[in-house]
Amino acid sequence: MTRPGATGRLARYGLGVSAGPAPVGLVGPDGLGLWDAAAQEPADPGAAEILVALSRSADPDLALRQLHRLAAAGRRAGAGGRERLLAALRDDAGLRRRLIAVLGASSALGDHLVANPGDWRAVESGPDELTPTADGALAGDLTAVPGLRRAYRRSLLRIAAADLTGGRRLEQTMAALSALADATLRAAYDVAVGELPTPAPPALAVVAMGKCGGNELNYVSDVDVIFVARSDADLTPATTVAARLIEICGQVAWQVDAALRPEGSRGPLVRTLASHAAYYRRWARTWEFQALLKARPAAGDLDLAGEWIEQLQPLVWTAAERPEAVEDVRAMRRRIIENVPPRELPREIKRGPGGLRDIEFAVQLLQLVHGRADESLREPGTLAALRALVAGGYVGRQDGEALVRGYRFLRSVEHRLQLQRLHRTHLVPQDPAALRWLAQSLGYSALPGREAVEAFRADWVAHAAEVRRLHAKLLYRPLLEAVARVPANQLRLSSTQARRRLELLGFAAPAGALKHIEALTGGVSRTAAIQRTLLPVLLAEFADAPEPDRGLLAYRQVSEKLGSTPWYLRLLRDEGPVALRLARLLGLSRYVTDLLTRDPEALRLLADDAELTPRPVAALTDGFIAAAARHLEGEPDPGAAIRAVRAQRRRELFRIACADALSTAGTLAPAAPIDVFAVGDALSAVTDATLAAALRVATVDAGAARAMPGLRFAVIGMGRLGGYEMSYPSDADVLFVYEPPPGVAEDAASGVAHAIAERLRTLLGMPAPDPPLGVDADLRPEGRQGPLVRSLAAYRAYYARWSRVWESQALLRARHVCGDADLGAEFLALADRVRYPAGGPGREQIVEIRRIKARVDAERLPRSADRAMHTKLGQGGLADVEWTVQLLQLRHGHRLPGLRTTRTLEALAAARAAGLVDRADAAALADGWTLASRVRNALTLVRGRPLDQLPRHGQELAGVVLLLDGPEAHLPSRTGGPRRWPRPGEAAVEGPGEFVDLYLRTARRCRAAIERVFYE
Template identity: 75%
Template sequence: MSRPTRGRLARYGFAEGDGGVRAADLLGADGLGLWQADEQEPTDRSAADLLAALSRAADPDLALRQLHRMVETERRTADDATGSELLAALAADPGLRRRLVAVLGASAALGDHLVANPGQWTVLGTAPDGLAPTADGRLDLALAGRLTAATAPVAVLRQAYRLALLRIAAADLTGGRGLEQVMSALSALADATLAAAYEIAVGELPAGTPRPRLAVVAMGKCGGDELNYVSDVDVIFVAATDEDLPAATTVAARLIHVCGLVAWPVDAALRPEGNRGPLVRTLASHLAYYQRWARTWEFQALLKARPAAGDLALAREWIDALAPLVWRASERPEAVSDVRAMRRRIIDNIPPKELDREIKRGPGGLRDIEFAVQLLQLVHGRGDESLRVPGTVPALRALVTGGYVGRADGEALLRGYRFLRGVEHRLQLQALRRTHTVPTEPAALRWLAAALGYAAIPGRSAVESFRADWVAHATEVRRLHAKLLYRPLLESVARVPADGLRLTPEAARHRLEVLGFADPAGALRHLQALTGGVSRTAAIQRTLLPVLLSEFADAPEPDRGLLNYRQVSDKLGSTPWYLRLLRDSGPVARRLARVLSSSRYAADLLAREPEALRLLAEENELTPRPREVLCDGFAAAAARHADPVEATRAVRALRRRELVRIACADVLSRADGLAPRPERGAPAGPLADVTRVGTGLSYVTDATLSAALRAVRAAQPELPGLRFAVIGLGRLGGYESNYLSDADVLFVYDPPAGTAESAASAAAHAIAEELRRLLGAPAPDPALGVDADLRPEGRQGPL
């Protein structure tokens, strides 16, 4: 074959070199008759359309080889070396052409199935009314019987399963179904297969054997309506009574065998005692086990339980009986740590060489999303029934709607989940083999990128684009997993009794009385003001308040704490960061509750500057600053303003923030033993030590006086060379200031040589008076009284 022919075919996506020669052979007159070698172009318009469809396949060469095999098989069967019903149908039906070629280029296994079963491609044809074939996971046993020579029930079921799978894959690959629809269809197909296998197994029972009441409960991905193409289907078998057990066990064992022959392994290892326990238990036996022996991960697994086949009413009865146990599981002291430990064990068991390629179990993989969502469900679902949904995507959406997960975080997790599941689907569809590992071979990576819809762009190959997206999604998923799964608020919420999470008026009033609020009615009014309505702010408050009420109750003035919290929330509730900070950022909510209910002074400071509560997010922010750092920072703030009034306002605002820092750290160190390591030059010793607090407050006063003095002197028409000092006395001088201390000082000046004493005294007096006025003037920030009464002769002496 000439080089130009190979080059022309390469533009359709067929391989160069030997692969290009092979493509030309398959397309030429001795093959499909779609390519004119002499003219170097398709034989006609329909051939051009088919070549264009092949070029869009994930692997054009694979699609062409499989199509050629199908046509050759058809011709042998029909004893016709030239005509082809398949090629004619592809020319006449664009929908069939698009669907069949997409399947042939993305799945070698489904292509092999179509080669081995001539005529089954017709299930992908467009209906006379112009509609695409259904892809909802329903089994059509009658159609399968017509399209296969097999007559045995299991063989017909296998063919029906493959036909349904073929339709789902075609819709998936051509955009006819989104990811969630594909997962739902695959789960529905699993249900239908389980139901058909159940009927086969029951039909094989010995004559005269009563039909047992046996429920097949879907678990795992199937239970969550998020099944992938190749996966074990997790189930639990439930019998109604002891009398049903013998026949029910026979049916369950046969069902497992039939499904293994038809589609996939059925895994019943999630049952009580795992593979060591009986395959089938009665409802009463299950209930006894879960009440006494079940571990946290077993309740976590029950989040996705769903009736699938058999006695559906019995399955629903089983789920309803266990539900109260599921929603109390997170109240166990070890529950949250159990879920976290389970996730770590999964990662530890991944072979090191596969760790970075695992899209399911590895860091930043699907398990990270699932574990974070399930833990949040277990903890918050006790009081919020909207979270009691089995699927990961619906549960994540419910968590976002309820305010338990931020909108941006929820969207990022949803994008990551869709991306990773999409990769998993394409990997498994290729050979219908269970895998979750991204390949390393260049050819396999190119195929995967093409199957996912990536194309080369200037400066970047399709594989590079895929890798960039993969790294970005995995990094974001890993970050959000750590943020959500290790959120400190979870342990606090888990410790609140379930009744305390439901803030109905009756439950709230009762809980307030139990917690020791002196005015439950007044406290209830605050709660209703904070949580009323259907806004997102109210939803997040309903999440936070059960935890905060417990913290308020442990403080000296619970009612005062709740009132202060309402005042801060009224000021900041509409800002986008406030409630997000309390919900997501470490121990901020708990610390805020302690501060607001333990210190009226600190609460008043926070009410004046609510944004200062950001300081509660990090322990290093709760460390008093060294004197030099304070002086430099205050001086820089003052230097940005030429007007001494504005400069002093900036200094007083910084002073207020430092007072908030010290007051909050003081309260928390006494309440929680918080004692962060002091910075170099900061007051040494435990913060709860009154000496350290006094020193820190004195440093703040020193920095305030120093910066304000510079601002005043810069604006005063004073004498050149006038030396002026402020000397600390009393508590300030001894580094023993308290929160409300005035600054006891002496003002000292030294006139420049040759200057009249009266002029120097007047200039110095003006500086001192202006300094006192500016620092003591009414303003939103706390005033600093500058007291010079300890000077010689007291108030009667010169200032």
């Protein structure tokens, strides 16, 4: 017995924590003689070293109890067994460290040692003598089950000892366990063959699968195998041997699982080589090819096993080309999670979210897809395959390192859990004592303010979260599906083959395209490797565009500008659909390409659907003004301020154009695809913000605050800006209004106000890398002959005396854009009296509107224009609809509040609701306006410059059709629902032709409605 006070001293060695104040076996007549009860200290220096080793084990009390049991078993065995054990522990530091580590970590191996007291000598030698090959992994009598079982446990004991004391890293431990499994399979095979009544053994191969096949076996796991016979004549004896092998291994070590064979447990246990080949060619599902990634010869006829693997390898590396392959792998992973009991899911380190299966499935899917052309990826082991994926550029370095760390952590946890009782489990325990043991077995120790269990939990949560994130990132990468659709024989081509392939894809200059490809993929750099992965997919996307060569050239230009930035190729490879989105944009839109080459950093917006959502005007205005303000503080620099504003505008134009061009691309569409109305709103909001920030800069540049404090100034939006119907080529139609400070004459204030307006127009229109914004004030009173800026009183006087009907019509779209809000409200109150006059316009004014419209039709349409195909001034075009709706607003706006809106289709809907237009005519007008607006935007996106004329044929027409193609196009159809335009290859000639017919038909119906409504 220990005396009072001894417990505290023993606690320094971790003893007494779970065994009470007097640990069993420490002292007493039957004890180990390690503690001097009188002196309350270790009995001798050797005993002190043993106590220190106990303290460093996962469970010191367990280690002490098992050491005491082992010593007692040695005494019972006689011949000084107890004394030799204790002497060896005192003298051999390596033995002491290894044996006590096993005793504190595994009660099951402790039981084995107690039952076989001489087997502790198995850990006398160091880990260098532990070979990870099947030959020599077992020693002893291997001719019968009892001897084989003891030999297996001795080998397992040595592996565990090396593992627990750092003599072997995780990969080496897994390889050693796999080698031990191979040796056990071979020994069991020999026993089974030896029991056959005939001396000639059958030609039977045992193929290792799963973790054993990947050389990453854990301590307790089913060993997955497939049995292969040479011929039909071998089937009967081979089946006998296979069944007996399964029985022997179950008695010796672990269960042999042959469920990965064709047809699973319903199929025959053994098949011939030919039968296997026929099954995999015709019936095998994706998961069966996924399982074959880890196949390797293990026992029996190794040459036959190698032949079996060689026959099936070509099938493995084409499996990913099946249309359903990628989704099959994803669905299998989801089913595994669904089959975990909900109460166990948070503790599952293998099958649960963030577990080992997440890593394995991500790696295996990447292998199936990319390994078709890259043989370096054909590694059976998860870590080896992951390293190859990183080396080949398929997985980012940081992501790969995070997955390696997560895998090692989770497998180490799994090993410790299974080693304790040699019981198959993947659940982290809930019991506090068990958790403490697990943490300590993994090397965690208590620190001031933090327990070992807390440290373990923190690492577990962090690793699981990162694994889950990367699993989703890699397994659900859209690029995977796109790469899988490219046949393997097209992923790696010679120059001649590549040129022929480019010709078939529709490249007009395949030699030039080949030079671009060689420039991007040449060399052995990581950048070139990633480009080699991306380009087969991108080429297929460019081929869908009217001008594939231009798309490839633009991609090369962007790549050369961004190729040295560390994030560019990583973004294309890893971040969602960026690569496919970029290919569509570069192939179809010169407008987007021009914006991107001016601002390559904007490419990041394509990574996130939320970034493709146009921003509200308030947020835009705040951001634009803040960008300008940074250059207006201290020593103002108006030039730098306006450049910052215009750069912000360029970024927003890119955002809107990308969302517009991608919104008809199906799975590439943003979360909330935008239509032509949302595009108009977004472009108008960007223009509002640009004008607001430019007004701030112009006010500073003109020195207005010093020259005329208290001057009020406002910008009124007109035309398409006022109607929230801006298109990409639209200028900003505005009026400028000011109000002098109290007591200051208008003439004195007009110069300062004029300077502000002139500076605003100049700043936004001056040459720069960013797209200019034309500021058009021609809708002001007296047009270009009138003053650029007027006071509110001057506007009031002019409209009261001189206003003409076209000016009333122009004011229908007037709204306050920026500047003094009160002044803007006062101006709009004045405008209401002009645009919605009591009683409406007289007959002469209506005739005047119709006369002006006829003159516009005759004079403003370009001579070379095709009136039927002109989206703005043609028959049934935008101007036709807008003049018609505005006439209704002028005539009836004074009595129908619903018509008092600056938006064309809102006013049209109000007119229909009021009975001013019948349902059919309203629908024809709305269809005509919507289609013309969409086509006008699409023409600008495709051409890169303003264009109102829809061509009847050619590449620009094909580009418009492709941009308007898709489930979100909402083009008019006979049924009134959305319609889809054929892509190249579906109806290569009829698609654009059908679209032209639709446009003409829609415009004719619209024009007929206009004749009835406008000229009634």
